Amino acid sequence: MREAFLPFSPPAIGEEEIQAATEALRSGWLTLGPRVREFENAFSELVRAEAALAVSSCTAALHLALVALGIQPGDEVVTTPFTFAATANVIEHVGARPVFADVEADTLNLDPSAVERVITPRTRAILPVHFAGHPVEMERFQDLAGKHGLELVFDAAHALAAEYRGHPIGSEKHFTAFSFYATKNLTTGEGGMLTGDEARIARARPLALHGMNRDAWRRYHQGGAWFYEIESPGFKYNLTDPQAAMGLVQLRKLESFQKRRDAVSLAYDRAFGECPALEPMKAREGIRHARHLYPLRLRPEYLSIGRDQFVEELGRRRIGASVHFIPLHLHPFYRDRYGFQPEDFPQADGAYRRILSLPLHPGLSDTDVGDVIDAVLDIVRQHGA
Ligand SMILES: Cc1ncc(COP(=O)(O)O)c(C=O)c1O
Incomplete structure (x- = not known):
């Protein structure tokens, strides 16, 4: 028998991440700054997304997606019961009703046929989860969304580097939420990324920072102006530069x-x-x-x-x-x-x-x-x- 306990899922952090985070700490810029933007760009390139928004967790990314889509009390969002609580909790957070549909026997992913049976006139979106990193049946969900006029929000907490028929998960025009929690395939300690087309990400971006029309980096760096306006009551969901510095190194190792x-x-x-x-x-x-x-x-x-x-x-x-x-x-x-x-x-x-x-x-x-x-x-x- 082994002498030392084998932990279930320790993070794979090396000297390079420590050095990159240290440099970010020494740079004098501790919060959302140039490294976050660099991380967003490198991430969108990797998953071939039109746009990406770095946030503090996958939970935050999912919540922002639902808020940006205007999902509200009275609405229904169909999702899987075979997931982590965050997937459905965010539906509760916007006051909507999570409607569960059962999973497929082989992949344990949300079953598109079961989803179709629970769609009602109140259904606004489907929220599938790529369980364990196995992509859901993307084409079936795209067809369902088209047929019933629904939005899709993909929970890709497990699915960074996954592909469906040659398309990276995250390359969709619809919202996809990734997690960089300590146990995930890429980690920044805590963190997440929301991808989608330009229009969807443009709607979500101000909501991740109080609903402000200009973020702190643009206000405080040389040439920035102090003036901002609140356009909606947004959240405090941004990633920070030391985290993004770690993320950039992890992306290279992925x-x-x-x-x-x-x-x-x-x-x-x-x-x-x-x-x-x-x-x-x-x-x-x-x-x-x-x-x-x-x-x-x-x-x-x-x-x-x-x-x-x-x-x-x-x-x-x-x-x-x-x-x-x-x-x-x-x-x-x-x-x-x-x-x-x-x-x-x-x-x-x-x-x-x-x-x-x-x-x-x-x-x-x-x-x-x-x-x-x-x-x-x-x-x-x-x-x-
Ligand atoms: C399927 C699923 N969705 C969402 C989350 C939430 O991710 P985060 O901790 O980044 O908010 C997790 C976390 O483990 C998860 O497994």
């Missing part, structure tokens, strides 16, 4: 990070593919998976222990693991507010009962990967039904 994520995922797939008690997720044709998470479903009929105990057994073998996600309709707030039963979303509920996530990050050595594989197979051997 491809090598992705290569490692691909290799680790492939090693897990190979090791678990033949084991009847384990069901690795399969990627569909025509996509590039961002490999943010490695979710593994257990087949309970081959095991004498459940998922919770499986995660405990991994911990006993010094392997960090997690569960993505506790479906939102099971959380007290959503359950009680909308009167949900677990079986209302059978795919999401069924997946939750038997899923866990294994360590997947660029810092894993071949020995670490071998240790994870050995631990999983050992648990299956010891607790087979």
Whole structure:
């Protein structure tokens, strides 16, 4: 057994990020400034977005998107229950109603057919999540949006570097929200990016900084003017220059990070593919998976222990693991507010009962990967039904 505990998802931060953040701190400009703009430009180039707005989190990006689209009380936004709370919380924040539709059995992504069944005259937008980094069926959602006159807002917290039929996630005219939280494929500690066409980002940009018509950098640098006007009651959602400095370094490393994520995922797939008690997720044709998470479903009929105990057994073998996600309709707030039963979303509920996530990050050595594989197979051997 390993001596040291293997953490589930530590950030991959090197000396280069530390140096870049230090330079930003020494520059005398601590908040939104030239490095943020540089990061936005480099990011839009990478994902081939028309425009990008750097913000303080993916949650902020999603919230801004809904506000910029004018979504308000009385409106409905269709989304997945198989996600992190932020995805639906922001719908509540604008006073609209999150309407859940079930997920596909293979990808655990929002099922376009289930979405179509819950569209009503009050529906304003669909908010799909690229779960674990596997892109949703973009064309089906674009068709649905066109047919019903709806907006799309994509939650790409897991999907930086993912592609759908050759198009990078984030290259859409519709809003896409990315996360740079500490565990994500690219991190700035906390942070996020909202992409979309020029018109959508132009609407969101002032909302990220109090609704001001001129940002601080443009007001305070040489030649800037002190005058500004508030055009709407916006939020304080900007990224800062030291964070952007880290982000610029991480962007340069992203491809090598992705290569490692691909290799680790492939090693897990190979090791678990033949084991009847384990069901690795399969990627569909025509996509590039961002490999943010490695979710593994257990087949309970081959095991004498459940998922919770499986995660405990991994911990006993010094392997960090997690569960993505506790479906939102099971959380007290959503359950009680909308009167949900677990079986209302059978795919999401069924997946939750038997899923866990294994360590997947660029810092894993071949020995670490071998240790994870050995631990999983050992648990299956010891607790087979
Ligand atoms: C699917 C999903 N959406 C949104 C978020 C929120 O991201 P952030 O922490 O950057 O606000 C997360 C965070 O883990 C997530 O997993």
